[in-house]
Amino acid sequence: MKSHSSVPKFGIDVLDQGHERLFDLERRLLSFCGKGYDSCESCSADTQDECEKPFSALLEELLVVMWEHFRDEESLMIHLPPEPAQAHKYEHAEISKVFSSLMVQDPQTRFLQNRRELVKILGLWVHDHIERWDMPLARQIKRNTAELIQ
Numbered sequence: 316m317k318s319h320s321s322v323p324k325f326g327i328d329v330l331d332q333g334h335e336r337l338f339d340l341e342r343r344l345l346s347f348c349g350k351g352y353d354s355c356e357s358c359s360a361d362t363q364d365e366c367e368k369p370f371s372a373l374l375e376e377l378l379v380v381m382w383e384h385f386r387d388e389e390s391l392m393i394h395l396p397p398e399p400a401q402a403h404k405y406e407h408a409e410i411s412k413v414f415s416s417l418m419v420q421d422p423q424t425r426f427l428q429n430r431r432e433l434v435k436i437l438g439l440w441v442h443d444h445i446e447r448w449d450m451p452l453a454r455q456i457k458r459n460t461a462e463l464i465q
């Protein structure tokens with residue numbers, strides 16, 4: 316697992332701003348439990364109920380910001396050849412599917428109970444996805460833009 320460090324900067328505003336918003340939400344989710352627990356098992360049912368609403372709201376916000384960011388990013392994929400663009404879009408669709416399925420699970424069993432799982436999933440997509448997929452996209456956009464200027 317990579318450390319949840321600083322937001323990568325590609326020098327492309329749409330990408331950088333989207334990633335900044337996502338990193339900010341990730342930080343808020345990871346620091347949500349004031350008691351610093353990994354899971355909710357140590358807390359009473361009442362405390363868990365109190366946390367449920369604001370935590371779910373934060374997750375929903377993350378989902379919306381993520382969809383908006385995917386949409387913005389995909390509008391830049393005209394810079395890519397069809398195959399890598401399709402593959403990148405497919406990754407977005409897979410991430411969306413995982414997140415959406417987590418959101419609709421039964422409240423008693425859903426992963427909200429397990430913050431370690433949340434960290435794992437967030438880390439996977441926010442960090443690995445940016446490195447594997449967004450970085451080459453940013454590079455290609457810059458290359459194309461530089462060619463246009465010349």
Ligand SMILES: [Fe+2]
Binds near residue numbers: 448
């Ligand atoms: Fe992406």
Ligand SMILES: [Fe+2]
Binds near residue numbers: 334445
């Ligand atoms: Fe991205």
